[in-house]
Every structure is written in structure tokens, then in C-alpha cells.
Amino acid sequence: MKTAAIVIGAAAFAATMIAALLDLPPSAIHLPRLVDANLPVSGVTHPVTAVLLNFRGYDTMLEIGVLLLALLIVLAVGTHDGADAAPTADPMLQTFARLAASLMALVAVYLLWAGARQPGGAFQAGAVLAAAAVLLHLAGVLPAWREPGALLRSGLAAGFLVFLFVAMALLSQGTLLQYPHAAAGSLILLIEFALTISLGLILAGLFLFLSGGQGSDS
Amino acid sequence: MDALIIVALVLPLLLALLVLWPPSRPLAEGLAPLAPLPALLLALAAKNGLALDLPWLLLGSRFMLDETGRLFLGFTAMVWLFSGWYARGYLADDPRRHVFWSFYLATAAGNLGLCLAGDAASFYLLFALMTFAAYGLVIHSGSAEACRAGRVYLVMAVLGESALMVGMLLVVHAASSHYLSDFAAVTPSAAAITLLLLGFGIKVGIPLLHMWLPLAHPVAPVPASAVLSGVMLKAGLLGWLRFLPLGGAALPEAGTLLLSAGLLAIFLGVAAGLCQREPKVLLAYSSISQMGFMTLGVGAGLQEPQLWPVLLPAVGLYALHHALAKSALFLGVGVIQASQARRLVLAGMALPAMALSGAPLTSGLSAKIALKNGLAGLPAPWAGLLPALLPLAALGTALLMARLLFLLARLPPHGGSGLVAPWWMLVALGVLLPWMQPSAAAGIAVWANAGWPILLAAVITALVAHRGMAAPALPPGDILLGLERGLQYLHRLMQR
Amino acid sequence: MTISLAFDLLLAAALLWSAWRALVNQDTFRSVILFIVFGLLLTLAWARLAAPDIALAEAAIGAGLTGALLLDAIGALRGKDRQP
């Protein structure tokens, strides 16, 4: 009964919305033009990065906060399940993993550096770094993480802190996250760099803290 | 004189309180009989038209002394004085006498005060004070009988007070004033008249409202019975005189009602009284009967206002006469029980008894004649009825008195120490005082006319005594018994 | 009908199919595998939408990391499943 109602409801919802989508007039405001117009003063040349770190940088800052927050909660909850014992240590696999991880780190650096001009950037770079860490863990090279020490904590929070610090520092000019013209590019790069590290650590942490759990003795 | 009014009002109350306080008790008990003295002094010495306004008191009180008030105050104070004097001896051995004194004095305060009251609220206050304080006198003995009598008394009193309250409010509203002097000019509504007739009628003991009286008067200690029967009934009468528009508008319905009630009371009182074994009960019924005469006077006044100037002195005289005689008789019951010289006392008792019967040369006769003169102006059917019935009433009274003397003679001695002197003085006063009234003297000429009922009564009594015939017994309270049974039934119904 | 449109439609259908299968499959492991497939298909879709940034992120995060997390979780849930 309930199932049928929900399924029918969802179908009706989809049908109505598709019908509504099909006769939607063009929108009144065309932001891409505005983005293009302001791209030169944004400090980067890739529009997505410009939006992400300059035009709507505030969103991104809060979003990093969300990510850090998620990690915090994972830490706060703890898992205690200690599900998997350390994976079998196959030397071949480990060697391969190490090699792959190094390559991935290189890719990450590239992605970060390229982000200013073309697709790529901190998010992707951080994700690749995290993937490398996961790979190392699965290969048995990197043990699961437990309660983070001060250093790891600093690493996790670094991206957010740098972002926040830049925001605060720029406030002396009166406006939140308004980069000075000349320094915009380098500031964005600085933030992106810190973000990459932190994103990598956090995303890896989401896996590694969960996978290990601070209660397990593995 | 203003001060004397205040003293007359306050002294009894003050003593009533002092008597309760152990340290002052001996002194207060000693002074208690003298409490009515200022009132008496006032009645004797003050000028008519004396008025004292106390605007801060109650609803703005006024105390005054007019002709009627002076008369009532006079005999009231006298009876209270002698009863009090008598009570000193009567209660000498009673351990709870301070309680008695307290109620006695409070009752006196009310009774004396209401004679002086000049406004409705004060009158009501003092009337209520008298009524409720007298409850203490009724139940003083604490016997089951007394308690029952007390209960009945209280129920009737409360009913009476309520009726009076509403009646007075109606009168006051009609007069837009609460001064008694303003009431004569207005004609209150029928409801007001009815309520006043009933409210005061309870005190007066008009038929159907009389049932408390034969219960309450006899159970009280003798001095209390004397004041209850002697003067407190007259307070109801005074209420009528004060609140009804007597001499104003004619109220034929009310007049007829009251005249009938009076007649009924006269005969019923006699009839029921004759059936009694107990002298004090008999005397109580006699009071009902005698109050009937005064009721007749008031009724006539309501019906024929132009007669009122004649009737008022007559009713006053009758009240005076009855007060003195009846209190003497009640005291006598106590005296005779305590006395060694029974015959002498019996002889003394015969005097007020004769007076009540209207024997020649007594106050009774002059009172009756005065009343008869007043009633003479009534239209038919009363004009024909009353001359025929009144002698019959006199005969009844005489019979009743004869029976009283008969019962008294057979009364077992009771011991105790009744003071004889106050009784004697009351008897003497009863004989003498009415003669001092100028209006009374005029009636002496016809005294011979009045002799026959007494003689007839004497003959009948002798016959009955000779044959040893017993009167049928009737429990005191007569119709009350039926009423009580009805109420009990109702009560049981409600509890179901 | 151009080729690109056909490809788009095919891709959309594949997306929906994999999503549907992932949702209704009773075997959680298969669901997760299907979900990873879905993620990869989605990467293609982002590419078709001229959003290479998203495509990259989707591949690394949506399909990769989420997939790894889910698989790890399945392992954990299976490993100590007290109610098979």
C-alpha cells in the first residue's frame, strides 16, 4: 500500500516535472557571460576554478568546513568494529602500490597546478591523493588510522585554516574574501595547495579512520 | 439625657461581657440585675421627642423616645429589673449562672434598646440581638426538652428574621429613608406588609406561627420565662407599631387577616391552655391568647385608620397590663415551688390572674375596656361579632386562670431559693400601675359589667374540681408535632 | 537523430538502468558494484555535458572513493553480521 503510493507518487512527480522542464523558457540572467567578463580579474583563467575559489569562494570555504565536520563526526562516533584484519602483505602488490601511489601523487600535483587554467584543481587533486592513500592501505603498506595526533590534526585542518586565515586577513580591507588584484592568483594557489593536502587527508581519513577504528587493536 | 440613652444601651451589653471574664465576674453578677435601671430612668424621666443621632453607627443610627417607646421601655425595663432581681436568688446555686447572666443581659440589651431604636437598621439589630441571645436562655437547662425547644425557637427566629429583613428593606425602599418616623407616611407593598406581619407575628405568636412559644417559654429558667413571655412578645407588637402604616392608609385585607388571627389566637390559646398539666406551659398558651387581644387592636387599626388614635393607647395599656401580670405569674411559679408559705403566694398569684381575666378593679379590666372602646368603631361583621365574642374570651381566660391556680396548688415543692420580694413588687405594680394611666380611670365605671365571666368561671372550675374531671391532655407545641413528622419524612426521602 | 543524441540517450538509459538495479538488488555487494558502474557512467555523462571538472571529481570521489567506502562497509557489515 505504502510502497505503491510512493512509487506512483514518485512517477507522477517525475512525469510532471519532465513536462514542466520541457516548456521552460530561457532564463533571464546569463551568468556565464558575467563570469567571462570578470575572469581576467579573478586571478585564474579557468572559469570553474574562478567560480569555485573566487566568485563563490565563500561557498567553497563552508564546504570544506562541511567536509572537516564530517570527518570530525566520524572521529566522534568511532567505529570500534575493527572489521578487517590487516590485508595480506603481498610484496609484489606492495611494490606495485607504492609505484602507483607515487604516480598518483604526481598526477595530483599536476592537477593542482593545471587547475588555474584548465579542468582540475584542489578537489580533484585531493581526491587522487586520497585514492593513493586508500590504495596503499589496501595493499597493506599504510595501516589504518586511529586517533589522530596533533600533526595529523593540523594536516586535516590546514586547508580550512588557511582558507579561514586568508579570509580574516583580507577582512582588513573591509570585504570578506576580496582578493587584491595583484595577489589574487597567488592567494588562490596558496589556498588550493593547502586544500589539496587537507582534502587528500580528509578523504583518506574518511576511509582510513573508518576502516581501522580507534578501538581495534589491529 | 443623650448620655443616658447610651448608658441604657451599653450598660447591659458591657455587663454581659464582663460577666464572662472571671476577674470581673463577681462584680458584674452583682450589678447585673441593675442593668435595666438606666432604661427605666429614661422612661420615667426623659422628655418625649428625645432623639440621639449617631451617624457613624451602623447605617447611621438614631435613638429616640416617643410616647409609645416610653411606655414600652418603661414596662420592659421594669420587668427586666424585677426578673433580674429574682434571678439573683433563683440562680444562686447554678454553677453556670454566668452563662445565664450573659445571655440574659444581652437579651435585655436588645429588648430595651429596640424600644429606643429610631431607625430600621438599629431596630433590626436590637431585635435580632434579643432574639438570638434569648436562645441561650431557652436552652439554659441543657435538657433534651430544652434543646428541642431551642431548635424550634431558632428555626422560627431565623425564619422571622429573614422575613423581617426583606420586609424592612421593602419599607425602607418605599420610604427612601430608614428612619422609623418616616414610615407612617408611606404605604408599603402587600408583600412588605405580609412579611412584616409574619416576621413580627412569629414573635407575637399569632396562630400557626405560635408553636415555638409553648415549647420555649416553659423550659427556660423561671426569670427567663418571665421576660420571654412578659415583655419579649411585646417587642413583636412594637415592631408592628413601628413599621406598619398604622393611622395612615387603610389596609382592609391585612386588617381582616390580623383581626381573624387575633380572634383565633384568643380562643385557641385558651383551649390549648386548658389542656395543659404544666403551669408554665399553660401560661405560655395564655400569652398566645392574650397577645390575640393586642393583635385585634392592631388589626382594627389597619382596617380603620381613623380608629388608631383611640386604639394605640388601648393596645399600649394592654401591653403594659399583660407584661406586668404575665411576668408576675411566671415568677410566681418559681416562687411557689420554693416557698414555705404556699397559700400566701397562691393568694398573691390570684391577683395577676384576676387581672388577666379582666376582673373588676384590675388593670385587666381597664385595658379590656379601652380596647373594646377602640374596637367598637369597626364596621360589620366585626361590629356584631366582637361584642359577642369578647365576653366569651374573658370567660375563657378566667377559666384558664382558675385552672392555673388549681395546678399551682398541686405543684410539688421544688426547693431552691426564689427571692420573694421582686415577685411581690411585680404583683403590686401590676395591681397599681394601670391606675395611674388617665385613660384607664375612665373605664372603671363599667367594671360591674365585667364581673360575670369571672364568677361563671369560678363556678365551672368548682364543678369540674368537684367531679374530679380531667382536662384532655395536649402536648405543648400542638401543630408542631405534625410539622416535625412531615419534615422527618421529607428528610428521609431526601437521604434516599 | 544524430549520433551524439543517440549516445546521450543510450547513456541516459544505462544510467537509469544501473541506478535502478543498484536500488532494487537484494544483494548489497552487487548493489554497490552497480553503483560504482553508475558512477563511471555518470562520469561519462559529465563529460558529455562539457564539465570535465565534475567528471574528474565524480570519477575520483563519486565512483572511486564512495565505492571504496561502500565496499569497505560491506566488508565490515558482513564480517560481523550476526543475522545473516
Add this chain to the structure above:
Amino acid sequence: MTLNEFLPLAVLASSLLPGLIIFALPENRVGVRTTLNLLAALAKLALVGILLFGVQAGEEFGFAYAVLPGLDLTFKADALGLLFITLSAVLWLFTTFYAIGYLEKAPHRSRFFGFFSLCVTATMGIAMAGNMFTFFVFYELLTLVTFPLVVHRGTAQAMRGGMIYLAYTLVGGALLLGGIVWLHSLLGHTGFTHGGVLATLDSSTHWQLQAIFLLLISGVGVKAALVPLHGWLPQAMVAPAPVSALLHAVAVVKAGAFGIVRIVYGIYGIEFAQSLDLLTPLAVAAAITIVWGSFRALFQDDLKKRLAYSTISQVSYITLGISLFGPIGTIGGLVHLVHQGVMKITLFFCAGNYAETLGMHKVSEMAGVGKRMPWTTVAFSLAAFGMIGIPPLAGFISKWYLGLGALEARMPWVLAVLAASSLLNAAYFLPILYRAWFMPQAAAWPEEHILMQGNRETARLLLWPPLATAALTLALGLFAASSLSPLEWVKLIADREYLTWTP
């Protein structure tokens, strides 16, 4: 802030602040608490005295204070308010003494006296309220602060009584609130004025005004214990005696009755209310309550319950007087506000004395108590006679004016109600007096807590307050016509409420 603005505030503060301090006092600081209580009560009395003289001299006291834009808490010490204030202040003093004696060894005295003071504060607020909004604020506050007092004993029975009390008063409060807000939305304000504020409204709103009247009266009628809204009152008598005394004489039921006064005089205006045909139904309701309350009292064996039913009946005298159109009825109703308070507080003090001294709670246990506790019984008797309406006690004065007022208003049937009520009053009070005074003691006292000490029948602090209020009962009646009496004050008020009326 001028002195005239400050004084009403000071009257409130004189019980509010001590109350708050008392809450904070540890249980064992008896001396400090007692001193504070008494000082506060005396200070309030002094302040009230100043107000009385001021108002007599024509001064205006009051201040307004905005709570929301367009919504003011307004305080105004006018003649009518002062009547209630004076009553409360005087009786509070007595009750404080009494409560100190009554609770000598009881637990939670800080809590008790704290709420006690708040209760008086709320009453003062009600009395000084300058508009319905302010009235409602304190009216509900009163409900809240009396609840802990009612359930003070903490027994299951007390809780039951307390919950019933709450259920009734909160529902009443909701009705009242509905009425007040409705009024506010029609009028834009809810201020009290002599002669009322509604007469100027368009006649198309009249049906609304009648509905509002029904809401308002039902709201305050709960506290005024109008039948059939009276059910809480006999239950609330589970409270300790000083609380019952305060509840029945000063605070709660009086707040209800006073509310009716304010609604009829301050909001509708007596003449406008008459023209809307609102007064006669009110009078009928009051009459029914008077008779029903007295009738139910007849069958109560529990002394305090009998007194509670008696309160139901007696408080409606006030309502009755108010609903009699004409100054004399007004006088009767308002003066009974004071008189009933003084008499009823005496009765509850005495009932408390019997319970506290001898453990006596039932009428049937009272035989012979007059001998054991003569002074208490004297006080009780005086108050009971007063209730019956026997002169020269306070109750007589009220009934006198009520009766005359009824005639003036051409409602003679009210006299029958008054007479019936007097008879019923006598029927339930006189048997008590008879037992107490004239019947011999039948059995040992249920539980003798306080032994006879020499001539002293009970603790001093328990004895003096009822004697004082009993004396007041006598004085209020005996000296009713004197210029210092409440009666004269009430005449002053009645004069102002009638604008165009001529008899």
C-alpha cells in the same frame, strides 16, 4: 519617575522583592524570614495608606509601560483598585502572622512564603491593573503562584485538588484571553475608564460585544466560582489553612469577582452593559450560584469544604450587586468584596485553628469545642453570624444594600434569593455553633497537637489573627456609616461609575 508613578510600583515591589529574597533563604533562617515577611507586610500597609490619602485628595497614581508596540502594562491606583488593595494588604498582614504560627515546624517554608508573597503581588497587580491586558497578566500569574501553595502538602489528595484547580483556572484563563484579545482587536486598547469604553462603538459590533462579555465573564467566572464553573473550589481546600484563607478571602476568588467588577464598570460601563441586556443574565447566574452554593454547603461534614461552598455562595453576592443596575446595588456588591473577605478569612483561620490545635476537620467532631477553644469559637461565631447577615456584623451591611439595590433595580426576586440564602446560611452555620457551644464534648479530640497552656487555648500567633479579623467583622458592620469605613469609600466609587443614571 515621579512619586505618583513610583508608588504603585513600590506597592508591587513591597511583596515581590521579599518574596524573591525568601526563595533564596535557606530553610533554617527562620528569624530573617519572619522579619522580612512582617516588614514587607507593614511596609505595604504604609504605602497603601499613603495611596489612600492621596486618592482621597484627588491625586492620580499610576504608570504605563510598553511590553509590545501598542500594548502596555498599565498600573493605576484608583478608588476601586484601592478598595481591593487595602483589603489585600490588611488581610495579608494578618495572614502572614497566622501563617508564621501555622507553619512553625512545617517543611519548605521558604518555598511557601516565597509563593505566598508572590500571590499577594499578583493580587496587587490585579487590583492596580489599568487595562484588561495587565489584568490578565496578573490574573494568570496568580494561578501559577497559587498552584504550589495549593499542593503544598504534597499528598496525592493535594495533587488531585491542585490539578483540578489548574484545569479549571487555565481553561478559564484561555477563555478570558480569547475575550480580551477579541476586545483588543475591536477597540485597539483595553483600558479601564469610568463609565466604560465601549459605548462609542458602532452598534453593528454589539453582538460581538455580547459574545466577548460571555467569554470574559466565563473566564473570570471560574475564579469567582460562578456555578457551574465552581468545581475547583471545594477541591482546592486541601491547601493549608492560611492558603485557603488567602484563596477564599483575598486572592483567587476575589480576583475573579474583582474582574467582573472591572469588566462591567471599566470596560462595558454599567449603563452600556444594561443597554446590552447583559446585567440580568449575570444577576441570574449569580443568584443561582448563591442558592446552589449554600445548598451544597448544607451537606458537607468537612468543615473546610462547608466553608468552601459557603464561599461560592458568598462571593456571588459581589457579582449580584454589580449586576443590579443602580448605585445602591453597586455599593452592596463592592462593599461585600471587603466584608466577605474579612469574614471568610476569619472562618478559615478558625478552621485552621481547630485542625492545627485539635486535629479537628469535621463538623461532626466539633461538639464541645467552644469550651476548649472559646476565643477561636467566638471569632468563628462572629464571622458566621456575619455571613448569615445578622446585624451589626459586616454581612448585614452588604445584604442591606444588596436588598435595597435589588429594589432600586426593580428586581424584587433578588430579595427572595437573599432571604433564601440567609436561611441556608443559618442552616449550615448555626448547627456548627450549636455543636461548638452547647453540646458536651463527645469523645477525645481527634489529635491534640497543641495543649492548653494556662488560659491559652492555642498558639498565640494562631489566635490573634482570627480575633483581630473577627473584631474587624464587627467593626465593619457597627461603624459602617463612619467616614473611615469601606462603605463610605465604596459610595465614592459608585458615584463615579454612573454617568447619566438617575433613579
Add this chain to the structure above:
Amino acid sequence: MSSGLIFAITGVVLFAMGSAGMLLVAHLLRRILAFNLMGSGAFLILVGLAQRGGTPDPVPQAMVLTGIVVAVAATALALALLRKLHTLNGRTELPRVEDD
């Protein structure tokens, strides 16, 4: 019909599927999948609809990037809670709500 519109419509269906799944699926792991489907659907609509004219729009793209990160955060959090719940009482479904 542009790619944008096609994928927007796909997104609508995905969203509907995902939301129905969130309401109907009892197993929490698959409920997490359903949430991800919902999110992906919403992202597709956001970008697809904005680009229905055919020109790429960096603004919604940036928003989706943000959204993906938020979604993975939420997913990780949900998984952590699920694993914790499983550790504590061995369940992978929520208890029925007892109060309504």
C-alpha cells in the same frame, strides 16, 4: 534536444527513483545508495538545465563540485553511523518508530 535537457530529464528520473528509494528501502546501506542517486539526479538537473541551451555554465558546475564533496561527506558519515549501529546491535535497519 540538447544533451543538457536529456541529462536533466535523466536527473529527474534519478531523483524520483532515489527519493522513493530513501522512503522504501529498509537496508540502510542501500538507502545510502538511494541518497547518492538523489544527489546525482539533482546535480544533473542543475547542470543540465543550466546548459539546456548548449553553452557550458561554470557556475552550476562549481556548485556541483561543492555538492559532490558534501555528498561524499554525508555518505561517509552515514556509513560511519551504520557501522557503529551494526557494531552495537548487529542491525542494518532502523527500528520501527513506535510512537506513530
Add this chain to the structure above:
Amino acid sequence: MIDPLIWLILLPLAWATLAFLLGPGRGARTAIAGLSLQLWLAFDLAMKIGAGGPALHAVGGWGAPLGIDLAADGLSAVMLLLAQSVALPLALYARAYFAPDKTETRYFWPLIGFLLAGLNALFLSADLFNLYVTLELVGLAAVGLVAAGGGAAQVAAALRYLFAALLGSSMYLLGVALIYGAYGTVSLVTLEPLLTADAPRIVWMAGGLMLAGLLLKTALFPFHYWLPPAHASAPAPVSALLSALVVKASFYLILRLWLGPFAPLVGALAWLPMLLGAGAIFWGSWQAIRTPHLKMLVAWSTVAQLGYLFLIFPLLATTGALQAGVMQAVAHGLAKAAMFMAAGVLIKATGQDMVAGLAGVAQRLPLTLFSFGLAGVTLMGLPPSAGFLAKWLLIEAALAQGYWFIALVALAGGLLAAGYVFRVLRQAFLLAPVAYAIAAVPRTLEWTAFALATASVLLGLRGVELMALLAAGSAP
């Protein structure tokens, strides 16, 4: 120059991160210092807005529609004030409440920081997508706080809460996507003139989706199913925060959208939230009256009290209705926080959670019970409390427009509230022997609860400034 508007967002983020860096269980002092500063900032902002009208801040200097705007008007200022004034006492309370080494507190302070930052950012944001991010920030932090309890009940409740929050925010996100599709912007300011009554159908659907999602997050009946377990099973300070502030955030957003860009669309729709609100009042109160558990009772009371917030929607034509809603939000925020804090004390002291187990605690914990009672007064809407003013305004607005039905619901709701409040007080006042050993409770717990409860009552004596602030800010 310090712009309070921005610092209200940055400051909690900063101290939250700092607390995280300091390590598990640390950071209480930092948090309290930060919160004190925030309270001052909120006051400062309120003063500025009261004096100078609404404030707008274009982040990055771009301005809408390219950039993101932060906007503060009277409504936001009131909500910000509420959030900071509830949070500071709660922080003091929490510091005393948690034993320092308990697992549930290890990341409490950073979580609180993120929650507060999210709330403040939400109240200040004027951008639909940015609002989505803040909603997620608030939602995840709240879930985390519930889950941090660590027990099975808490985790299950947190999961239920999480799914509800995610479902709600996904719906909101879809709405945002559709709006962007239709208008090409997500800025509230830019949208307002564009969105008219003849908007395309997709905009209506967007509005509906956003409303539904937010209603779910506000836990309006019948979307309330997740709230009672979550609020009842969390530790007391967390429950307080959730009930007092978190649900208000989505309510605020509904109000913001309803009165802002969506105003042309909502006319006929207004009865829906009102009817649901009425349902919430009755159902929530009834459940609160029935439940045997103390905290569950308080949580159900939240369901009921949230209902009042939605009664205003058909009445928004008069200013009184908005005032009523805001006053109710503030009153409930203060009072419910106090009530949860008091409940926490009672539970800590008696070691159990049943209403029936409270017999006799009035003697042992008078202050706490007093606080509970004062908070109850506000919830019942009795004078002199802020809840009363809210009720007054609501009923007056209802009667002024002839909707007596709404007035009736409000009055009945107050009575029902009395039903559950006095259920607790009655039990506590019983003079029964206390069935449990009463543990010693830190005084801070009692006094902070008392402070908030008192504030909720005292606000009822002075609502002028608050209402002036609300009015000053909403002027154009």
C-alpha cells in the same frame, strides 16, 4: 573596523577549528570565550540594524548575481541574537555537564562551533545555494552531536535524523537547481523582482520542493517522526541546542523564502502549513502527555510548539503575525533550551528518565524545578512570558482577520501544554520519599538553566525592543 556580520560566521569557525587542533575533549574555554564575543557581536549587529536598517555585504566584492551576498535585516538579527544567547549559557552548562574524559565529549566543542557557524551563516545568507551549504553544515553538525552519545539508541536516532536531513536538503537542492534553471541566478535579491505570479510551472515545483524539504527539516507534523527520538536520546545540552535553535533554522528559511522571492506564489498555499501546524500542536501535545519518559516529553513538546510557528502563515498580511512567529521562535528557543537543561539536571540527579520517577524532587532540586516551571510557563503561553506575548500577537492577528479558528487552536494548544508541563510538576511536588539516590549536581547546571528560563519569562515583560528590531530591519 569590525563588521559583526562577518565575524559572526568566521569566529565560530575559527574556534571550532582551534578546538579540533587542541585535541579531543579540549576547547571548552576557547568556545566559551568565542561565544561571549559572538554574543557581543550579535548585540552590536542588532544595534546597527536597529539604527541603520538592513545591511548587505557582497562577499568578494562581486555582488549578486555573480557573487554571494550576505544580508542582515531585523529578522536575521533577532535569530542571531537568539542563537548566541542560547548558545553561551548552553556552553557553560555543557562544560559542567560532561565529564571531561567521556567519549561523547571528545569532539563536542568543535561540533558546537561548526553548528553555530552554520546557523549564523544561514541566518545571514542571501543566496539559495549558499543556504544549501549552510543547511548541510547545520544538519550534519546536529546529527554528529546526536550520534556522539555513542549508544545504540543515539546512533539509530542520529541515522534517522541524518536521513531525514539529507532527504530534506536534497529536495531543497533540487529546488535550487530548478530555480537556477529557470532564472539563471540563486541570489535572493536578484530573484525577488524576477519571480512573479505567472512564473513557469517549474518554479512552482521548485517552491514546493524547497518548502517540503524545509518542512521535513523543521519536523513539522507529519514530518516530525525523526525529531522525538533524536532530541530525546541526545545528551541534554545537545537536545537543548537542537530543539532551541536547529529546527528554527529551517523555519527561518521557510519564512525568509515565503516572505521574500516566493511571496507572489504562496497565497492559496498558506492554509497548508497552518493546518499542519494545528495538527502538530494537537498530536505533539497529546504524545507529550502520554509518554512516560521525561526527555521524550520535552521533545514531543517541541513538535507541538513548532506547530505554532506555522499558524502564522495565513495571517502574514498583518505585521502582527510575523511578530507572533518570531516571538514564538524566540520564546520557544529560550524556554525549550532551559527545559532540556533542567530535564538534564533531573535525569543526572535521579539517574533515570521516567516522569514517574520524579516524585519528591521538588524538595531536593527546587531551583531546577523552578526553572522547569518557568520554562513551562513560556511554553504554555501564560503571562508574563515571551510565549504569552507570542500567543497574544497570534490570536490578535487571527481575530483581526476573522480567523477565529486559529485563535482557538492557539488557546487549546496552551491548555494542552499545561497538560504535560504540570504532569511533571505534579509528580515533582509529591511529598513522596525520593525513590532514587539524588546525586550531587554542579551548581552551574542549575543556574544556567535558571538563567535561560528567567530570560524567557522576562522577555514577556519587554518585547518592545525586539519587535522594534524586527520592524526596523525589514524596512526597505
